[in-house]
Amino acid sequence: MRARGLQNAKKAWIGLLLLALLVSLAWGYNKNREASELSLVAENHNRRSLQNLAGHLTKLETIMAKEAVANSNKQKILYLGQAWSHCEDAVRDLAQLPAEQTGLNYLGQFLTQTADYAQVLAHRLASGGVIDPAEEKQFNDIHEHLLSVNNNVQQLLHRVDNEGLAWTGKTKGFRERFNLGRSQLAEAAAEGQESLPSSVSGGLEQLNASLQKLPPFSYTGEFSTREVPEPLGLSRGEISREQALTVAKDFLSKVGFPNRAPELASETSGLLGGYLWRSGNVLLEVTRRGGVVSSYRDQRTPESRLLSVDNAREKVMATLKSLGWQLELTSTEDFGPYLQLEAVSEKDGVRCYPDKVRFMAAMDNGELIGFDASAYYAFHHERNLPKEILSLKQAASKLRSDFKIAESRKAIISKEGNQEVLCYEFRGHYQGEDYLVYLNCTNGVEEQILRVIQTPRGEYIE
Amino acid sequence: MKLQKSWGFPIALILSLVICGITYAALGDRSLAKGARGPEVRDMQSRLISLGYVVGPLDGIFGPKTQKGVKLFQKEHGLKEDGVAGKLTIDELKRLTAGSTNASGKALGVKNIDVNLLARLVNAEARGEPYWGQVAVAAVVLNRMKDPAFPKTISEIIYQPLAFSGVADGQINLQPQSSAIKAANEAISGVDPSHGALYFFNPAKTSNRFIWSRPQLITIGNHIFAR
Numbered sequence: 001m002r003a004r005g006l007q008n009a010k011k012a013w014i015g016l017l018l019l020a021l022l023v024s025l026a027w028g029y030n031k032n033r034e035a036s037e038l039s040l041v042a043e044n045h046n047r048r049s050l051q052n053l054a055g056h057l058t059k060l061e062t063i064m065a066k067e068a069v070a071n072s073n074k075q076k077i078l079y080l081g082q083a084w085s086h087c088e089d090a091v092r093d094l095a096q097l098p099a100e101q102t103g104l105n106y107l108g109q110f111l112t113q114t115a116d117y118a119q120v121l122a123h124r125l126a127s128g129g130v131i132d133p134a135e136e137k138q139f140n141d142i143h144e145h146l147l148s149v150n151n152n153v154q155q156l157l158h159r160v161d162n163e164g165l166a167w168t169g170k171t172k173g174f175r176e177r178f179n180l181g182r183s184q185l186a187e188a189a190a191e192g193q194e195s196l197p198s199s200v201s202g203g204l205e206q207l208n209a210s211l212q213k214l215p216p217f218s219y220t221g222e223f224s225t226r227e228v229p230e231p232l233g234l235s236r237g238e239i240s241r242e243q244a245l246t247v248a249k250d251f252l253s254k255v256g257f258p259n260r261a262p263e264l265a266s267e268t269s270g271l272l273g274g275y276l277w278r279s280g281n282v283l284l285e286v287t288r289r290g291g292v293v294s295s296y297r298d299q300r301t302p303e304s305r306l307l308s309v310d311n312a313r314e315k316v317m318a319t320l321k322s323l324g325w326q327l328e329l330t331s332t333e334d335f336g337p338y339l340q341l342e343a344v345s346e347k348d349g350v351r352c353y354p355d356k357v358r359f360m361a362a363m364d365n366g367e368l369i370g371f372d373a374s375a376y377y378a379f380h381h382e383r384n385l386p387k388e389i390l391s392l393k394q395a396a397s398k399l400r401s402d403f404k405i406a407e408s409r410k411a412i413i414s415k416e417g418n419q420e421v422l423c424y425e426f427r428g429h430y431q432g433e434d435y436l437v438y439l440n441c442t443n444g445v446e447e448q449i450l451r452v453i454q455t456p457r458g459e460y461i462e
Numbered sequence: 463m464k465l466q467k468s469w470g471f472p473i474a475l476i477l478s479l480v481i482c483g484i485t486y487a488a489l490g491d492r493s494l495a496k497g498a499r500g501p502e503v504r505d506m507q508s509r510l511i512s513l514g515y516v517v518g519p520l521d522g523i524f525g526p527k528t529q530k531g532v533k534l535f536q537k538e539h540g541l542k543e544d545g546v547a548g549k550l551t552i553d554e555l556k557r558l559t560a561g562s563t564n565a566s567g568k569a570l571g572v573k574n575i576d577v578n579l580l581a582r583l584v585n586a587e588a589r590g591e592p593y594w595g596q597v598a599v600a601a602v603v604l605n606r607m608k609d610p611a612f613p614k615t616i617s618e619i620i621y622q623p624l625a626f627s628g629v630a631d632g633q634i635n636l637q638p639q640s641s642a643i644k645a646a647n648e649a650i651s652g653v654d655p656s657h658g659a660l661y662f663f664n665p666a667k668t669s670n671r672f673i674w675s676r677p678q679l680i681t682i683g684n685h686i687f688a689r
Contacts, residue, residue, distance in 0.1 A: 076480075088613075088614065091613050091618070092613070092618060095618055095621065095622050095623065097501060097614060097623070098623060108611075108612075108613070108622075109610070109611040109612075112610050112611060112612060112613060112614070113610045113611065115614075116610040162480050232681075266680055266681045266682070268657055268676070268679060268680040269657070269678070269680070270657035270658055270679045270680075270689070271657070271658065272657065273657065275678070276680065283594055295653075295655065297594055297655075299593050299594065300593075301537065301538055303538055303540060304540045304541065304542070305539070305540030305541070306540075333651070335558075335644075335647070336538075336539040336540065336558060337538060337539050337540045337556055340648075340651055358652055358653060363540055366541055370648075370653070372652070372653050372654075374654065377651070429565060431566060432565060432566035432568065433564050433565050433566070434564070434565035451564075452565065453562045453563065453564055453565075453570055454562060454563045454564070454565075455562040456557050456558055456559070456560040456561075456562075457558075460562065
């Protein structure tokens, strides 16, 4: 009886195990099918991106050749606009391809800089400027670089199509695994011993390395030139850590924290580098050069909202005044527990938009809980404004006749290439929309158009 | 005729209940408290989620997690912290999640569509870091957008291959916390505690030579910000 029972139990176990095996086989088959489907989706996606990348680069090369020969501004603007668009599309496709290591992507950088350069030249021609011979040469040099990039990308595409080239390297070497420098592939390419890449990502890495061997592409972009080399709004001379502490204490006492002894959280570098101080929830930064508070943040969560927007604004403006700021408020956003505001300096009736200060007011008591004067200290300076300018009436005549002007004033705005320009600012209405139109005070050229919309938090300019 | 008379009252009752149900479906017509159910609760949960508040599953049921989310929203917006979504709470929620309009009042949809993605990155990369450090992480993405060496949109920068570990390991897909959304908004408004940094890294976790070679600008929390 007992032996029979044991036999039955054995059979039951075998049955259970067989059932489990069948279930796991079915599960494994299903997972394998899902993995194959995902792999196919990824393969198709990668192929599409590489094909698109090669396509955009080919078209870009043709367009750059045509731009070189074009002699009319209309044609040049057309080709530069197309070059800009193809570069941006190519960067997008490049970003979709699998990569193996982080770091600066020279191919992406090359294409982004080219897009930026084409955009800047197109804008310049559109606003009546010219391209000088050095810039023409620069554009031709980029074209030369592009020929070699094109060749490499097309080879990769050919090998993917005909040799089934993998997207990424199958295994990593000891050096790559432990991050001991660049891969051998990139080093070989940089040293001129280019071997055939074993994967698309390896090929792109080799291309990155080979781009580094070419003569440097001297254009570093509008952004780098838009940054001022030194803060225009800070006096020369640096302060010590002890002096910075005094500045910090003085600021804290004026914003509602007398007798605080802040501790140094970090020393900072950069354009407005200095000392970052901490006191409880409060952080504030004092610049080494000039010894001013460039930013301040009280990280507390405001209590119940007790003030109206107007009351909170009045209180915070009074605090700013006690800190020595005389500013014109330009925007208010209501985030619920706090307001976020922007104000700019104004001199002789001219609003200086680059000299911007951002700040925050708590809606429970109107205290200043955020302050950032980085832009102000970076860009504020005595400006020599042009004397020979159009009258307001002459400038207004340059607007569309059906643009209904609501407000107008003089303003300084920033434009590409680290330039500032004196404009007439016209706020007005056209076809159910509100706009800000900026016309150059000297020649009446439309420098900028902004649309004003209403968001849940207040007016927003785009 | 007799039959019609006897069915008249129940039909009218059912119709009025249906109409009441439809009327109640709009958020703001009644206070919502723990135990409430229905489309208006779902609408409220959806709005809270979009602002970064954890409310549990989006199921239209006002459970303990939703109540906790409502309380946190009330606390952070200066409202009475009772966990009941009354008129003031719902009005504030509606105001903050409404779309934009032009000067004629025409609806333009949500204009800050990139805020959520930026907040997701902040949440993935700097969850647990001080708030100021979260703003700095968001500012790094915006600084890259202005630099010619990087792509020109927030999504392209964030999804650049291996640019951010939080994307590579999938943490980008987590629902961002409210502090991450606030930090993203603050950075978009132009605040940059990173001093114009293009990179940030945790020195305890990074051995990449490229990133260590960049000029360091500021340390906030566990992150070094570099250019």
